[in-house]
Amino acid sequence: MNVLTIQNLSKSFGKQRIIDNLNLSVPEGSVFGFIGKNGAGKTTTMKMVLGLLQPDNGEIHVCNEPVGFGQTRTNQYIGYLPDVPEFYNYMTPIQYLKLCGEVIALSKAEISKRSEELLSLVGLYDVTKQIGGFSRGMKQRLGIAQALLTQPKLLICDEPTSALDPVGRKEILDILYKISGTTTVLFSTHILSDVERICNHAAFLNEGKIAVTGTLAEIKALHGHESLLLEFSADKDLQLFKKQKSAEPLLIYSEENNRELILHSRNMENVQKTLLRILAETGICPIKIELMEPSLESLFLEVVK
Amino acid sequence: MSGYIAFVKKEFTENMKNYRFLILFAVFLIFGIMSAFLAKFTPEILSALAADMEMTSEPVALDAWKQFYKNISGVGFSAFIILFGSCLSNEYSKGTLVLMVTKGLSRKAVILAKYTVAVALMTISYWISYAATYGYTALLWNDTSLAHVVFAAVSLWIVGFLYLSILMIGCVIFKQTFTSILFTGGIVALISLLGMIEPIAKFSPFILTSKNVDLISGKVIPAEFVIPAFVSFILSIFGLLIAIRLFNKKQL
């Protein structure tokens, strides 16, 4: 089942078409990375899912219910963390969560129980100062706590890690990973290592469309080509290797970098067999042979090209 | 419903924390006291300062009420509109409402809660001010000949609802405090102007703010106030509905 489906979504600001016929579905239970360049339209898409922006075209369904602009009914299934969450500065975290709890009609006992749990989850349990004096990382963590208070089916985070230092990033990612057992998580980002760290699904947004989507393994298999890195001890070895007749097909897709040679291919097994034969025939001993995993980064660059 | 109540609580705390209520309470109380006080003693003070000035006439209790209506309908309500003009623009500019609305708080509840709290604070401040003028008037003059004192006060109070309802529309439309206030001032001025045009003057809420003293002195009868009060009431509700409609389509 899909928690979120977006069909033929379009949105323009003035003459600029930000989202152009976008289709996307987020399966239940996934940790979904929504990847795109800055300004690609990630935030715009998310705001439309939340009913904060009016789409020009298309339909959005959350838990099989249609989303309407200005309406808040579908938002009961969603927890939302904006890129820069803003709270009422004069409140303490506990007071803010109490307000949120009352808004969604939780009982008093439930509010204090969940507040306690969530604040310890995000590490703000014993913080009693007003939110006005919080750092960005603290606000981000409180943002996660308030988003989870509703026990949402879908947690939407807009670039939750991009403004944080490495420690803060790790904390947020750990929290997101921890909750992924109970909640579907959709988060936008341009930091690919974050996606590789915790996501099992991903989609690349480019020029208003979804360029690639699927599970992480699928994406890598579909669009990635594997690479093999060879490092020679001396330049003459490299030149000798390149002169071999049987090496020619390997060199069609390759990069050279000092004494390194990187071979790209969709059929790595053949490459390896050929390579080892050449090395055995010529007696060249490279100092390093490494099979490189297809990275999201190379994929991303390929997609946005 | 639960969202509405929670937000009313939040608005109430907010108005306490940012000193809005304290200021309004002080302003209205002082205006209440000063209305009666200055009406009574200004001639005496002036004649004490300048010996050659003759007192033209002994001040009466009606003078106190003249001051009261002039002050409250002018400065008092202006202070209210200026202070509450930022009630939505602050939330717009900071983006604090986004988290509330995405949690399922209906936009209607936001507007209604803000209006409820503004009206409640207006009511408290207004009647405190009234009580002060009433008490001082009773203390300074032992005059009981005035009629319809309460009724006159109720009619100005009703206009307060209308002004705040107009202010809500202004706050929803404009992202800046200043423009919201300007909008409200403009509409209020328009109502006053329309109130001077003969055929509709009888129905205009403008009467409620301009003839209170005449009512107390007996120049007009309460019956003339009934239709304008009703019109004002209808317009207030209408204004709120417009504010909610506009807010539903507003990008946060």
Place this chain on the structure above:
Amino acid sequence: MNILFEILPFLVPVLLVDIALAVAAVRHILRHPRYRFGNRTIWLVIVVVILIFGPIIYFVFGKGENE
């Protein structure tokens, strides 16, 4: 002069309101170091010296954004 003594008792409530406002303002100023303009000394003087309007001006215009 006797008129002054006749009048003054009536102004006691006004004075109380002013004191309440001034106390609230002074407390706020001492607890919050940032103002939209001006500095701590200026605001303390304004709040105490200008009766009633001083504190109101501070709360409406001078108070910093962060509560």
